[in-house]
Amino acid sequence: MTLVKSWVEISGSRLMENLRAVQAAASAGVETLAVVKANAYGHGAAGVGRALVAGGARWLGVNDIEEGTELRRALGEDSTRLLVMCGMDLADAPEIVAHGLTPVVWTAEHVDAMESAARDAGHRVKVHLELETGMARQGAALGAELASVLERLGGSKWVECEGVMSHLACSEVVGSTVTLAQQERFAQALDQVAAAGIRPELVHLGNSSAVAEGSTMEWLRETALRMKAKPMVRTGLSLYGYCLEMEGAKVAEGKLRSRLRPVLTWKTRVTGLRELAAGATVGYGATFTASHPMRLALLPVGYADGFRREASSSDGHGWVMIAARRAPVVGRVSMNLTTVDVTAIPEAALGSEVVLLGEGVTAEDHARWCGTIAYEILCGIRAHFVML
Ligand SMILES: *Cc1c(COP(=O)(O)O)cnc(C)c1O
Numbered sequence: 001m002t003l004v005k006s007w008v009e010i011s012g013s014r015l016m017e018n019l020r021a022v023q024a025a026a027s028a029g030v031e032t033l034a035v036v037k038a039n040a041y042g043h044g045a046a047g048v049g050r051a052l053v054a055g056g057a058r059w060l061g062v063n064d065i066e067e068g069t070e071l072r073r074a075l076g077e078d079s080t081r082l083l084v085m086c087g088m089d090l091a092d093a094p095e096i097v098a099h100g101l102t103p104v105v106w107t108a109e110h111v112d113a114m115e116s117a118a119r120d121a122g123h124r125v126k127v128h129l130e131l132e133t134g135m136a137r138q139g140a141a142l143g144a145e146l147a148s149v150l151e152r153l154g155g156s157k158w159v160e161c162e163g164v165m166s167h168l169a170c171s172e173v174v175g176s177t178v179t180l181a182q183q184e185r186f187a188q189a190l191d192q193v194a195a196a197g198i199r200p201e202l203v204h205l206g207n208s209s210a211v212a213e214g215s216t217m218e219w220l221r222e223t224a225l226r227m228k229a230k231p232m233v234r235t236g237l238s239l240y241g242y243c244l245e246m247e248g249a250k251v252a253e254g255k256l257r258s259r260l261r262p263v264l265t266w267k268t269r270v271t272g273l274r275e276l277a278a279g280a281t282v283g284y285g286a287t288f289t290a291s292h293p294m295r296l297a298l299l300p301v302g303y304a305d306g307f308r309r310e311a312s313s314s315d316g317h318g319w320v321m322i323a324a325r326r327a328p329v330v331g332r333v334s335m336n337l338t339t340v341d342v343t344a345i346p347e348a349a350l351g352s353e354v355v356l357l358g359e360g361v362t363a364e365d366h367a368r369w370c371g372t373i374a375y376e377i378l379c380g381i382r383a384h385f386v387m388l
Pocket of ligand 1 (some may be wrong): 235
């Protein structure tokens with residue numbers, strides 16, 4: 001048997017509560033697509049995907065075809081719609097069709113590849129068209145670029161443009177002028193789509209922060225209504241219980257964030273204990289010297305597992321929770337081992353459970369130590385998954 005060094009516990013009930021909170025905040029009539037890319041932000045896409053579908057989610061968003069086919073297999077059905085959001089390799093078109101995935105397209109070549117894969121399969125397929133409005137990543141830009149994709153879509157027998165979408169750059173900024181400019185460009189592009197005779201069923205824009213901020217949801221509802229389409233928003237982080245702090249005004253701060261609870265708890269066990277004399281040093285670089293006698297606990301995780309080196313005592317003053325109390329990291333986090341101070345936690349024993357991330361030490365705490373965002377911390381965790 002292999003030793004499980006660390007594991008992640010996922011609360012299915014909290015996931016459901018967050019899903020309901022997001023749906024309520026997105027408001028009536030707005031469909032939510034649950035984003036489960038990057039292994040559901042480190043939460044395990046198979047378990048999370050199944051739970052979301054059981055909870056009524058009809059749309060899930062994955063990164064690429066590999067995630068899409070794996071999730072399709074894990075779900076064991078093909079009625080849930082899986083949107084492949086990040087990139088389309090032309091050679092993947094037959095597999096996209098075979099697994100009933102829905103690609104995001106934005107070039108005439110994408111449409112051609114889907115057209116011939118659908119013809120070969122003998123049935124029509126649906127695609128979503130991404131419009132470039134200010135991220136400068138994927139998407140057809142207004143004008144000639146968009147015109148060439150629309151022309152191909154218009155002449156297609158086998159490909160149906162089911163959805164039209166774009167992505168916001170500054171959704172966590174309340175009243176952002178960048179967002180306003182993106183909405184403006186999106187509206188113009190939608191006019192160009194309509195003028196080409198294409199009638200998408202879905203129009204989608206926005207992420208968790210857009211739901212929390214609120215104004216884009218209102219704009220989206222009105223815009224979709226005008227096109228006789230259904231509005232949809234793509235939410236990831238909020239389902240997992242986190243939300244960026246809104247910048248600018250406090251307007252919508254309470255709208256979503258306060259109703260979310262983290263669903264992930266990352267745990268390990270104490271694998272060693274050591275009494276340390278005053279003057280002894282700890283870890284690589286001997287960056288820590290005990291100023292008094294101490295008791296250290298050894299943990300079998302390190303930066304290779306996603307427990308970041310910035311949590312080292314010399315860098316960021318990270319901590320873990322043992323017996324509901326903070327045990328500060330001592331010395332440097334190594335690749336697969338970390339030492340923490342349990343001098344003030346007499347309950348700490350061999351085998352004691354340790355919370356690396358969860359109650360008392362959130363993904364936002366980790367993000368602060370590392371100068372990053374909760375997203376990067378969560379999808380960097382490498383552990384076994386346990387669905388509660
Ligand atoms: C990841 C992603 C989202 C979800 O963003 P969150 O901030 O996690 O809600 C939405 N749309 C696209 C295109 C994405 O890539």
